[in-house]
Amino acid sequence: MTMMKRFLSLILLLCWAVNAGAAPLTIEITEGAEGALPIAVVPFAWAGPGAGPGAADVGGAIAEIVRNDLQRSGRFSALPVKDMLARPQSDSDVEFRDWKVLGMDNLVVGQVRPNGQGGYLVRFQLFDVFKGEQLAGYNFPTTSRDLRSTAHRIADIIYEKLTGQPGAFDTRIAYVVSSNKADGSQEVSLKVADADGFDPQTIVTSSEPLMSPAWAPDGRRLAYVSFEQKKASIYVQEVFTGQRQKVASFKGINGAPAWSPDGRKLALTLSRDGNPEIYVLNINTNALTRLTNHYAIDTEPAWSPDGRFIIFTSDRGGKPQIYRVPAFGGKVSRVTFEGDYNARASYAPDGASVALVTRQGGDFRVAVLNLANSALQVLSEGRLDESPSFAPNGSMIIYATKINGKGELAAVSVDGRIRQRLALQEGDVREPVWSPYTKTNRRNP
Amino acid sequence: MKLKALKFAPLLALSLLLAGCAGMTGSEQAQDGAPITEGGQDGSADGAQTSGAQEGGAWSGSPLENPDSLLYTKTIYFDYDVDEVRADYRDVVAAHGDYLAANPAVTVTIEGHADERGSREYNIALGERRANGVKRLLMAQGAAENQIITISYGEERPAAMGSGETSWELNRRAEFVY
Numbered sequence: 001m002t003m004m005k006r007f008l009s010l011i012l013l014l015c016w017a018v019n020a021g022a023a024p025l026t027i028e029i030t031e032g033a034e035g036a037l038p039i040a041v042v043p044f045a046w047a048g049p050g051a052g053p054g055a056a057d058v059g060g061a062i063a064e065i066v067r068n069d070l071q072r073s074g075r076f077s078a079l080p081v082k083d084m085l086a087r088p089q090s091d092s093d094v095e096f097r098d099w100k101v102l103g104m105d106n107l108v109v110g111q112v113r114p115n116g117q118g119g120y121l122v123r124f125q126l127f128d129v130f131k132g133e134q135l136a137g138y139n140f141p142t143t144s145r146d147l148r149s150t151a152h153r154i155a156d157i158i159y160e161k162l163t164g165q166p167g168a169f170d171t172r173i174a175y176v177v178s179s180n181k182a183d184g185s186q187e188v189s190l191k192v193a194d195a196d197g198f199d200p201q202t203i204v205t206s207s208e209p210l211m212s213p214a215w216a217p218d219g220r221r222l223a224y225v226s227f228e229q230k231k232a233s234i235y236v237q238e239v240f241t242g243q244r245q246k247v248a249s250f251k252g253i254n255g256a257p258a259w260s261p262d263g264r265k266l267a268l269t270l271s272r273d274g275n276p277e278i279y280v281l282n283i284n285t286n287a288l289t290r291l292t293n294h295y296a297i298d299t300e301p302a303w304s305p306d307g308r309f310i311i312f313t314s315d316r317g318g319k320p321q322i323y324r325v326p327a328f329g330g331k332v333s334r335v336t337f338e339g340d341y342n343a344r345a346s347y348a349p350d351g352a353s354v355a356l357v358t359r360q361g362g363d364f365r366v367a368v369l370n371l372a373n374s375a376l377q378v379l380s381e382g383r384l385d386e387s388p389s390f391a392p393n394g395s396m397i398i399y400a401t402k403i404n405g406k407g408e409l410a411a412v413s414v415d416g417r418i419r420q421r422l423a424l425q426e427g428d429v430r431e432p433v434w435s436p437y438t439k440t441n442r443r444n445p
Numbered sequence: 446m447k448l449k450a451l452k453f454a455p456l457l458a459l460s461l462l463l464a465g466c467a468g469m470t471g472s473e474q475a476q477d478g479a480p481i482t483e484g485g486q487d488g489s490a491d492g493a494q495t496s497g498a499q500e501g502g503a504w505s506g507s508p509l510e511n512p513d514s515l516l517y518t519k520t521i522y523f524d525y526d527v528d529e530v531r532a533d534y535r536d537v538v539a540a541h542g543d544y545l546a547a548n549p550a551v552t553v554t555i556e557g558h559a560d561e562r563g564s565r566e567y568n569i570a571l572g573e574r575r576a577n578g579v580k581r582l583l584m585a586q587g588a589a590e591n592q593i594i595t596i597s598y599g600e601e602r603p604a605a606m607g608s609g610e611t612s613w614e615l616n617r618r619a620e621f622v623y
Contacts, residue, residue: 186602209598209599209601209602211565211566211569211599211601212565212566227598227601230596231596232569232596232597252573252595253569253570253573253597255566255569255570256566269566269569269570271570271573275573275574275577276570276573297567297570297571297574299566299567299569299570300564300566300567313564313566313567320563320564320567341563343563343564343567344564344565344566344567357563357564359563364562364563383608384561384562384608386563386564386565387564387565402608405606405607405608430565431565
């Protein structure tokens, strides 16, 4: 319980904003897990000549990001810097006694040194305090631009060493923001930020709705729906270059794009034949295959990680429920039976469960359905929760919620024990989607 | 529910006077970014003379702007999770169908909308069902299919902000955009 209290209303103001004009973002850990692992992350020392670049505390900033990542996961309790009795820089000056006294299980120390023009070499070591031995040690060449990413990679390595599960800190989220401009008109943006909410970048802006962003498996492209031409069309956009391609603009609905695991195809919803059906579009050949054929609503397709199945929402039984169809066509089978509203399902990375939106009484909640035993666990506590999306390591689910009438983002661990709020200061935020691991931010060096 | 529709009437009339153009509804206008013209503005500026409103007596403008006409109502509301046009709006839809049948050169866009509850893409589908339901009734009155464009905005363009039945019932709607 003390750990819970410590997490309650702990607000981490992460103010190392690189981007001028970036809306400040707060992450509030509303509930933490009991038994969080105590860890000390000592500010990394500057090991170059002088006091450091522009007197900026680069090493301190890196350690702070690592500390915040670990803390935010709910799996760790990070020692505040002010409580540290020593500031060792490497194995040679670590006194494990100092950290045992403070009840630490693990210790992280590191150094930053200059490495060519605008470059740094970041070195860190992770220790088991009780055994007095090193668990991991790495050198990362990096640049001032990639420092945050490097810090997230370090957090990923620590997380994996100590929990046995890959970290997902060095990943990103995409989301939609709607805000009112000074003249009262609406502006809708599709944004991409680090998984901790930092460095938000706008990749599309429109006065018309933008919807349903979906990361390609390579983490470099996003599919989304835009109404900019006064009708719904699906675009695929390169996140880094901004180049984009309109891939579907049929009569009627063009919605709910979902990538195949091989990144070559999109499952989508089209109503060009009269009512919403699930199709598969090969984005290289433009070949279009219809998967469903029913007068009911069929929408919100999602691929299984092995690429064999597509699940989707349908009200063919009278109320929206989740159904499944082989990805190359075949017999449709029903997946959800509990409750009278289940929608917007997506697979966990291991394919063993799906996250979905379920109605409980009058409230819409995020839940996880275990596909082996059909057990449905409701995870969120809001009234209008929607758009769940798994972290690529399967540990957390990010989703959209309403707080005081405003759309905000929240995350919950798959066991429901850890809760976070990501509060953007402006606008109505919705439809978060967590990126996959990408080639450039693979977690191990 | 008709009362609710009429609440917007003075605002609508004012905007029509200011714009001097037929067919503007309460929908948002296209701004920067995508070069889009409002559906209601293009192709429908066909001679609406709203000045007749001040003169009393017979209505001399387009019947779409005559506050005494059923055609004046351009937003109809739906029950929760229902796409069937409510009985109290059948007359309104029929009047629009008659008007389209009598004026084959006129086109209308039916925008379907949903309230915020439930998933967004499902609400797009629900909004399309509402728009298509209206379209079928218009065609039953003799309107031609090529006079009617449908589009669903789902819950993406709420008419009323806020979470609660008072907002939701204003957002479950179909709009006639001439």
